[in-house]
Amino acid sequence: GEDVEQSLFLSVREGDSSVINCTYTDSSSTYLYWYKQEPGAGLQLLTYIFSNMDMKQDQRLTVLLNKKDKHLSLRIADTQTGDSAIYFCAEPLGSARQLTFGSGTQLTVLP
């Protein structure tokens, strides 16, 4: 496909792990990003992964990259209520490497 795709909704219980999936479009993308957006706010860069990596871990966040399938995932361990937000994956496309975003996944953490 030509779009960066994400599932729209994910609900988990507090303390469980969350896994948010993304399918991107350009196998030559050098970096792939995960952003977090809380209600009414801008985007916060959570983490990114370089294309020559399969996995990157940063505290509670783990990013997995499958270049063959152009699949990216974000795992949040021990999910907390403060993690409730919309999560966007993004890849740089175009001559200016402008970011193209997925549809966003609304993560709801239930107590």
Place this chain on the structure above:
Amino acid sequence: GAVVSQHPSRVICKSGTSVKIECRSLDFQATTMFWYRQFPKQSLMLMATSNEGSKATYEQGVEKDKFLINHASLTLSTLTVTSAHPEDSSFYICSARDRRPLGTEAFFGQGTRLTVV
């Protein structure tokens, strides 16, 4: 991380007036800034790419005469919504990329909620 400041955070204006939104990179120089628009519960759609000292590049379907972009310095880009109408009501977000060679991350402003009445 790097800081991008966007101002104002919220504005309500009357139909037919113009609104200017500022985007500043506070602790780095950004040769390129991007302007996005986000409708409720939707993703960010790129409107234009702003390059310091040159004309902005607009995405297909975005009216350049309606959305005026000026990138006069390495730390400031402005978006002016001219003759605003209610359908222009949206959330506008800017982002900036650090010009340093390893600066691949794009940092985002906090967004501007525009309501046209």
